[in-house]
Amino acid sequence: MAGETLLEPAAPALRLRREQFIFTGKAGEYFGIWIVNVLLTIVTLGIYSAWAKVRRQRYFYGNTMLAGASFEYHARPAQILIGRIIVLAMLAAYNLTAYFLPIVSGIIGVAFLFAIPWFVMRGLRFRARVTSYRNVRFDFAGGYGGAFLAYLLGGLLTWGSLGLLAPIASQWMWRYTLGNLRYGDRPIECDPRLEKLYGQFVMPAAVFLGGLVFIVVLGVATFVIASGAGFDFANRLPSDFAVVGIIAAVYAALAPFFVLYVLVGLLYAAGTRNVALNETVIDGRHVLASKVGRWRFAWIAISNFFATVLTLGLLRPWAAVRMARYLASATALYSAGPLDEYLSTVKDTTGVVGAEYMDIEGFDFGF
Amino acid sequence: MASERGAVQLVAGIWYPPLSSRGNGARLAIDCGGVVSAEQADGRMLAEATLASVEVSPRVGSIPRRVSFPDGSVFETDDNDGVDALLRQHGRRAGLLHELERFHPRLIVFAAVVLALAAAIYRYFVPALVELAIAVTPPVVPRLLSQSAMISLDQTILSESTLDPGTEREIGEGFSALAALAPRGTAGYRLHFRDGGVIGPNAFALPDGTVVMTDQLVRMAGEDREAILAVLAHEIGHVEREHSLRQLYRAAGIGGLVLLIGGDLGGGAEDVLVQGAALASLSYSRGQETEADRFSVELMHEAGRDPAALARFFQKLRDELHDDSRSDFLSTHPSTPERIEETLRYAEEIAADGR
Helix, strand or coil: CCCCCECCCCCHHHCCEEEEEEECCCHHHHHHHHHHHHHHHHHCCCCCHHHHHHHHHHHHHHCEEECCEEEEECCCHHHHHHHHHHHHHHHHHHHHHHHHCHHHHHHHHHHHHHHHHHHHHHHHHHHHHCEEECCEEEEECCCHHHHHHHHHHHHHHHHHCCCCCHHHHHHHHHHHHCCCEEECCEEEEECCCHHHHHHHHHHHHHHHHHHHHHHHHHHHHHHHHHHHCCCCHHHHCCCCCCHHHHHHHHHHHHHHHHHHHHHHHHHHHHHHHHHHHHCEEECCCEEEEECCCHHHHHHHHHHHHHHHHHCCCCCHHHHHHHHHHHHHHCEEEEECCCCCCCECCHHHCHHHHHHHCCCCHHHHHHC | CCEEECCEEEEEEEEECCCECCCEEEEEEECCCCEEEEECCCCCEEEEEECCCCEECCCCCCCCEEEECCCCCEEEECCHHHHHHHHHHCCCCCCHHHHHHCCCCHHHHHHHHHHHHHHHHHHHHHHHHHHHHHHHCCCHHHHHHHHHHHHHHHHHCCEECCCCHHHHHHHHHHHHHHHHHCCCCHHHCEEEEEECHHHCCCEEECCCCEEEEEHHHHHHHCCCHHHHHHHHHHHHHHHHCCHHHHHHHHHHHHHHHHHHHHCCCCCCHHHHHHHHHHHHHCCCCHHHHHHHHHHHHHHHHHCCCCCCHHHHHHHHHHHHHCCCCCECCCCCCECHHHHHHHHHHHHHHHHHHCC
C-alpha cells in the first residue's frame, strides 16, 4: 500500500496523506486480452467489439489503484452494442436522406453540429456513471451549455486565433469535463487558472516557433544548394496527371510541420493536465496532484506510436500499459480525511440507471 | 488462498455495504446448499444470498473480482483463483474467455491467425466494402467534394490560365467529342485550364467530372493536339471508374476497421490515422493508373483518333523531364517507360482488332 507517509501538522484538519496512483497492469497479461479481443472481433464481424471494449476498460480501470483500492468499469456490453447500432442506423438514415433529399440533409448536417455537445454530454455522463471507486459511483452533472462552450466554441476559438487563445479553450474544457464530475453525491471542483494555463503555453509555443524557423531554414537551404547544383525542382515533381502529383508534393512539404504540430500538441496537453489536476479538489478536501514530465510524455506517446506501427499493431498492448503506468506514477491524491465515508446516490444503482442512460457510448470514438 | 473450513472454502476480501465506500475485512463462503455469504472474521454475517441471485464479475486478468449481492452490497477480492475454486465446487465453470486470454504459447497462434485474417480483410473485405459504399453514395457527395477541392486548389496552387482563347476552344471541342462517347456524356464533364504554378505540366480529374489541365502541359505537348486529348481521355477514365471516390472510401474504411478491431489507439495516433487516410485518398493506385491508360487508348480509338497518342505524350514527358526512372518515389504509379510500352502494345492490339 502506498499511502504511508503521514504529515503531522498541529491541527487535524490539515493532516494530509499522500496516496499514490499505481497502475498494476502488465504488458504480457494485457496482450492475451487484447489479441483475443481482436480475434473475436474479426470472427464475429465486429459484434464482439462491444464485449472487447468492456474487457479492455475493466482491465485498465481495475488495475488503477489508489490507497489500496481499484477503480471499476461497470458498462454492459449490450449497452455499448446498442449504442453502436444506433449510431450506424443514424448514419444510414442520414445517407439515405442525402441520396433522395440533398437539401434536407444539409439542414440535418447543421442540426447535427448543434447536437454534438448533447452527445458529448451524454457520453461523459455515461462514462462517469459506469465508473466506481470503493463501491461508490461517479456522476456527471454538466449540461448542454458547458459542452457547447468547451467543444464547439473552444475549438473555434483555438483555430480562429491560430492557437493563441488555446488556454482559454483548455480552461473551458477542464472546467466542464472534470469540474462537473461527482464522486457519489460529493462535488469535484476544477478551476485551472488562466495564467497558469498560459504558463504551460509558453514552452510549447516557443518549440513551435523554433521548429518553424528550423524547418523553413533547412528547406530553403536545401533548395538553394540543390538549385545551385543544377537540380530543377519544378521538373522533378511527379507528373501523374492526377491530383496525386500536387498532393504528394504538398504533403511531403507539410510532413515536418505535421510532426511539429503533434509534438507541440503533446507537450501542451501534458502541461495543462498538470495544471488542471493540481487545481482539482474532491469534496472540498482531497486534492489531486499531477507532475507529468512534458518531454517524457511526448517521448512515450511518440515512441509508442512507432513501436505499434512498426510491429503491425502487436506492440499496442505494451504501449498502452506503458502509458497507463507512467500517467499513474505521475498522479497522486493528497487526502485530508478518510476515503471510506462516501455514499453513492440512489439513482446510480444499476437497476434504476440501466434503462435511463440509453447508451450513447458508441459515439465516443467520434470525438 | 482459499482455506478449508469443514466442507466450506473461504476467500478473504473486503465487503462494502450497499452504496457505501466503507469497506470491512470479510470472508466469502459458499455452503453445500449453494448459499453465498460474506461474513466478518468473528463470524458475523454481512450478506447472504443464493448462488443464482448473486452476480460474480467475469475474470479479466488479475483485477479484483466483485461478488454483488441482491441487497446492493459488494464483496471484493484479489483472490481470483479462490473465487474460481469456490465456483467450480458448485458446478460453475471458470471463465472460458479468461482461459483463452492467459499468457500461453497459444497466443502466438492467435497472433498469426489475426495477421492472416487482417491480410484477408485488406485484400478481399475492404474492396467489397468500397464497392458497396460507391453504390450507395448520394450524388451530392462527389459534387461537394469536388467543389471544395477546386476552391482550395484555386486559392493555393493554381492561377488563371494564360493560353490564348483559340487554343482553349480547340482543345475544348476535342474534349467534348471524347466526353460524348463516355458513359456519363458531355453533360457529365467540364474542362478548365489553369496555370499550374509549382505542379508544372499536369492534369487531374475531380470525382464530379471536373477536369483541369495546366497551361504548362498544353505548351509541353506543343502542336501535338492528339497527345493532349489522350491525356484528357485518361482523366475521363479516372472519372468514369470513380477512382478518387474509391480511394477515399478505401482509406476511410481501413481507418475505421483499425479503430473497430484494434480498440483504442492512444494519444496522437488518431490524428496520424486521419491525416494518413486523407493523404492516401488523394493518390491513385498503380492499377487505377493502368486502367485509366487503357481507357484512354479505347476512347481515342473510338473517337477515330490515334490510340497510341498517350504513349507519344509519355515519351515527350520522358524527354522533357528526364523521367526515365523505373519507378517513382511513391511506387504507386507505373514508371514512365513501362507505361509507354504497355500503351503502345494495347493500342496496337486495339487497332488490329479493327473495331
